[in-house]
Amino acid sequence: MKKLLAMFAALSLLVFAVGCNSESSESAGGSAEEGTESVAVVLKTLSSQYWKFVEAGAKDAGKDLGVNVTVIGPSSESQIMEQVNMVEDSLNQDPDALIVAPTQPSTVIPALGSAEQQSIPVLFVDTDADWEAKTAFIGTENFEAGKAAGELLASKLNKGDKVALIAGALGNPAMDARIEGAKEALEKAGMVVAAEQPADSDKTKAMSVMENILQNDPDIKGVYSANDDMALGAFRAAKGKGLDIPIIGTDGTIEAVEAVIAGKLTGTVAQSPYDMGYQGVENAIKAINGEEIEKRIDSGIDIITAENAQEKLDFLKGIVGE
Structure with missing residues (x-):
């Protein structure tokens, strides 16, 4: 009988110890990975330098704030349904918050229904979307960015000169707003x-x-492009025709800033993609913790010309560690 009681006591102690360890683990939030907030970030693509800066900002914020940040994006900005699928897949992973740069908001919004049902904060960066359930938008006022670029281009031309505008993918509101502003x-x-x-x-x-465009109208005197990659493409075409005309881009990528220094581009209106990524994660954590944040956060613009291009280039290379 004594042996039986001793065995029962030992077993009780073992169960108690296991229970305490389990409770201690749960109260500490489990493992470090389980106890850390997770933020999913779905960008328009990861194939361009601009979006690499957004990615860098988001990941740096994750490191600084102790948050698990996953950044993904389609193979190109034209792959709209690929982005929609990525949004759906990300929500299936049950993140604590979702950050999206919607290429075509009207197509992406239906995929966000489960986020609303699960009370997952959704923040838009770079491109806003008309969705009542969004937590916030962080990015440049694209109309104002285009307007600043148009003013810069006009300052290099004479009244009555012909100009060409090169837009992004049809239905991309950020690109459309820049073109309208310009x-x-x-x-x-x-x-x-x-x-x-x-x-x-x-x-x-x-x-x-x-x-x-130049084949149809060789008298074009200047070009505004809604992003830097297209501006560089326009430069190649103009150079091929032997033309030296002012070309303004948008985004402020390293390649574009180097092109400004080299005299290939007249200028670029830089957004703050690194800050967009960083502030996106920063505000996502605030939303997760129930803090009130602004519905619209302007990340600002920076007009880059030959006068300040080197300073901007040094900053950008510092971000990517070059």
Whole structure:
């Protein structure tokens, strides 16, 4: 009987010890990975330098704040359904928050229904979306960015000069807003918008589009592009025709800033993609913790010309460790 009681006591102690260890683990949030908030980030693509800066900002914020950050994106900005699938897959992983740069908001929004049902905060970066359940938008006021670029281009031209506008993929609201802003500034300054064509944010396609524009109207005196890759493509086309005309891009990528220093591009209107990524994660954590955040956070713009390009280049290379 004593042996039986001793065995029962030992077994009780063992069960108690296991229970305590389990409770201690749960109260500490389990393992470090289980106890850390997770933020999923779905960008328009990871194939361009601009989005690499957004990715770097988000990942740095994750390190600084002790958060698990996963960043993914389609093979190109034209792969809209690939991005939709990535949003759905990310939500299936049950993240604590989701950050999205929607290429085509109207197509992405239906995929966000489960986030609303699960009360997962959703923040948009770079491109806003008309969705009542969103937590916040962080990015540049794209119309103002385009307007600043248009004003810069107009300052290099004479009243009545013809200009060309190279847009992004059709239905991309950020690109559309930039083009509208540039068009307003250029027309107000007396320029004639002689051509407006999409090039899907692709350098090679933009070169082909610009070649066609110049073939139809060789009297183009200046170009505004809704992103830097397309601006560089337009430069190649103009150079191939032996033209030296002012070309303004948007985004402020390393390649574009180097092109400004080399005299290939006249300028670029830089956004703050690194800050977008960083502030996206930073505000996602605030939302997870129930803190109130602003619905719209302007990350600002920076006009880069030959005068300040080297300073900007040094900063950008510092981000990517070059």
